[in-house]
Amino acid sequence: MRFRLHSRLVLWNLLIIGLISAILGYFLNFSLRREIEKEIEGQLLDQSTLAAAYLAKANPGKPMDEQADELGRLLNVRVTVIAHDGRVLGDSDVDASQLPNLENHRLRPEVQQAVREGTGSAIRRSDTLNVQFIYVARRLDPYILRVAMPLDSVDAFIRDLRSKLAVAMLIALGLTLVFGYIVFGLVSRPLREISTASKKLAAGNLDMRLPISGDEEIAALGTSLNTMAQNLSGKMTELSQGKQRLESILEAMGQGVMVLDQTGRITLTNTSIGALLGTDRAVTGKTPLEVFRSPDLENAVGEVLAGGEPRVLEMPVGPGRVVQANVAPVPNRSGEVESVVVVFHDLTDIRRTEKMRRDFVANVSHEFKTPLTSIRGYAETLIAGAKDDPQIAPDFLRTIETNARYLEALVNDLLTLARLEAEVxxxxxxxxxxxxxxxxxxxxxxxxxxxxxxxxxxxxxxxxxxxxxxxxxxxxxxxxxxxxxxxxxxxxxxxxxxxxxxxxxxxxxxxxxxxxxxxxxxxxxxxxxxxxxxxxxxxxxxxxxxxxxxxxxxxxxxxxxxxxxxxxxxxxxxxx
Structure with a gap:
């Protein structure tokens, strides 16, 4: 069965009221009652301390039952004096003549706890008076002092709160029913009208306008939906313009970009691809092998479409041009590869620079090798004995000096060139x-x-x-x-x-x-x-x-x- 909005609101309110009532009932039965009992127990502990001090200063010859009666009147609690063997020596709520007939109190839980720990407490029904009491016992020498308070006032307080809670629940149920009818008139009916009109808008009828009725919020909703319908065509135009901007950015990129579908055919390129290929012919619908004549690129695209890792490869494109192709997958929302994008970076200038560097290193090595070989050869000849020949030695030394000066000039020029190329x-x-x-x-x-x-x-x-x-x-x-x-x-x-x-x-x-x-x-x-x-x-x-x-x-x-x-x-x- 499907409920309307106002019916669901009423049912939810009833459920909330029931839940709150259950929580309050639990609180009254357990938490609040326990807190009251703890408070009474604390008061009884304090009163037992006062009673112990009173007994310590009382006349030793005065009967214990009279002392218990006097303490009961002063503290407004039941006072019981118990011997260590469990005999009742005095009780403020029991006549002295009845004391011998009382049951031995040695096995009472509060008495046993007081004997063990010094103080004890218990909540139970009195066997003597047949009333629910909270007991606090304190061990003294040579007897045990017990004070007690009946819990009938606590029970009456809890019952009164329950009655008030029941009345509040009934009032809340009545207000909930009234609230349901108000919601039906102010919210539910206008929302049904707005829902009917919204379905027509969703079907594409952008000329449809929603009725403005109901309270302020509902009217604002209708106005907002009407504004949305009015602006929807404008938003669609903006989306189209945004797509055109993205295409313009793609066209402005210096790197060549190529997108391929699941069949490995080109679906989208930018103008930089034409610059790399040196042609303006259309490549859409063709395979990389047909465009670049590169089996390596064709295989890389196939591997990435099959779920492989992204690939990076270098390949020649036209005479004297080298490019780096970065092949990457384009997954859909489920993670499946639905297309591949290839970005081409022109490495021609980089490779040309690397070749110039290699040539420079080779030239420097050659320029150093020739004079160093000459210096080494003449030095070895001098060491071998030519240094003692006055006709040969000066010529050899001058040659060594000439080559050394050449090396010095070469090093100075290299340093000068390095400083200039440092772009300071x-x-x-x-x-x-x-x-x-x-x-x-x-x-x-x-x-x-x-x-x-x-x-x-x-x-x-x-x-x-x-x-x-x-x-x-x-x-x-x-x-x-x-x-x-x-x-x-x-x-x-x-x-x-x-x-x-x-x-x-x-x-x-x-x-x-x-x-x-x-x-x-x-x-x-x-x-x-x-x-x-x-x-x-x-x-x-x-x-x-x-x-x-x-x-x-x-x-x-x-x-x-x-x-x-x-x-x-x-x-x-x-x-x-």
């Missing part, structure tokens, strides 16, 4: 370009004189915003190259001009020049146009790489023009 911010300040040029030429006047080179400087005394140390390093290396790779008796021309807020500083020489097919690589580390001539000149192959890093770290540029047989022109461009 440049210390920009106002720098006189003419002063830097003059300082570098002055420090090399002996080398210029030895090669009979004519140097001309056409540089105005202007200042630019630059890092003095890095600009000096760049100009130093360019002048060194112009000296070492020049012809004997050649010329070096250093000029500077201002153009559109930029200073163009050029270093031109009349050397052998650089072939045009070599110009793109001369700024690479250890790259030499003529390796034999470079080593003879003491060059390390790092000078132009240092120049490039020193200038570009300040926001400048370095370019070169050259013609074989006519020399080269290196131009530094720096903002003023």
């Amino acid at each position: 911010p440049a210390t920009m300040e106002r720098v006189s370009v003419r002063r830097i040029v003059d300082e570098q030429i002055e420090s090399r006047k002996n080398a210029i004189r030895e090669r009979n080179i004519n140097v001309s400087v056409e540089c105005p005394d202007v200042e630019i915003q630059a890092d003095r140390s890095r600009l000096s390093t760049a100009v130093s290396n360019l002048i060194d190259n112009a000296i070492h790779y020049n012809r004997p008796g050649g010329t070096i021309r250093i000029s500077a001009e201002q153009q559109n807020g930029t200073l163009n500083l050029s270093v031109a020489d009349s050397g052998h020049g650089i072939p045009s097919d070599e110009l793109q690589r001369i700024f690479e580390r250890f790259y030499r146009v003529d390796k034999s001539r470079t080593r003879e000149s003491g060059g390390t192959g790092l000078g132009l790489s240092i120049v490039k890093h020193a200038i570009e770290s300040q926001g400048g540029t370095i370019t070169v023009t050259s013609r074989v047989g006519s020399g080269s022109i290196f131009t530094i461009r720096m903002a003023m």
Whole structure:
């Protein structure tokens, strides 16, 4: 049987009232009664202490029954004096003539406990008076003092509370019935109307409007549902726009993203996939093998769809391009794999950088190995006896010194290049370009004189915003190259001009020049146009790489023009 709302509310209220009544009844019968009995017991203990003190000061010749009667009147309790053998010596509620007829009290529980522990208590019906008492006994010498109080007043109090509780239950039941009818009129009927209209809304009839009736809360519910129906179409539009935003984010990702269904066919991709493949052709509906020609990717997708662990693999895509494919499952709510997503990361630049690093290590090893081999060979020859030959030893020692200087220059250049590549911010300040040029030429006047080179400087005394140390390093290396790779008796021309807020500083020489097919690589580390001539000149192959890093770290540029047989022109461009 199905009850309506107001009927269920009435039934719930009745159940709650019954449960509360049961709890209160238990409380009255047990908890409250026990607390009252504990309170009475405590009072009796206190009164037994007073009675013991009274008896201690009483006249020893006075009959014990009279003393018990007097204590009973003073304390308003029943007082019994019991000998240790159980005989009743006095009782405030029993006439003295009846004392010999009383039953021996030695086996009373409160008396036995008092004999053992000093005090004892018990709640039981008196065999003498046939009334329920609470007893407290105290052991004294040479007798036991017992005080008692009847519990008939407690029973009357509990019965009175039960009567009041029954009346309150009846009143609550009546109010519950009245409450049920009120709920039916104010809540149940409007809710049934709202339920009928809500079913129509759920069926898709968004033009349906709920009736506004009932109390304030019910009316607010109807208004809220009407507002929901009004805004539902707007929310659906927002969801559609949110989906479009997610698709836009997917399209904006730099990594290629590809989603495949349970059959292993592509269902969704972003535009980065086309960039990786170098084509804009549609790949939806195809398998990875058809698109990438990679059996490894096809197998990885199959394994992940079968419940395997996510896979990561590298594979070539087109000429010279390498990508990392991360294959991961997309489970549904039950944990089953329903699709696979593959994210492609372009590793081409990373692999190119790694190759450059390997080439750099190989070049450094080669550059160190040649002079070290020469030094070791000449040293071994000297040790073997050539040191005693005055004609050979000086030449060998000069060769060792030359190679050692070359190694020193190589280490210094490597350290300089490492500092520049560490991306430490440049210390920009106002720098006189003419002063830097003059300082570098002055420090090399002996080398210029030895090669009979004519140097001309056409540089105005202007200042630019630059890092003095890095600009000096760049100009130093360019002048060194112009000296070492020049012809004997050649010329070096250093000029500077201002153009559109930029200073163009050029270093031109009349050397052998650089072939045009070599110009793109001369700024690479250890790259030499003529390796034999470079080593003879003491060059390390790092000078132009240092120049490039020193200038570009300040926001400048370095370019070169050259013609074989006519020399080269290196131009530094720096903002003023």
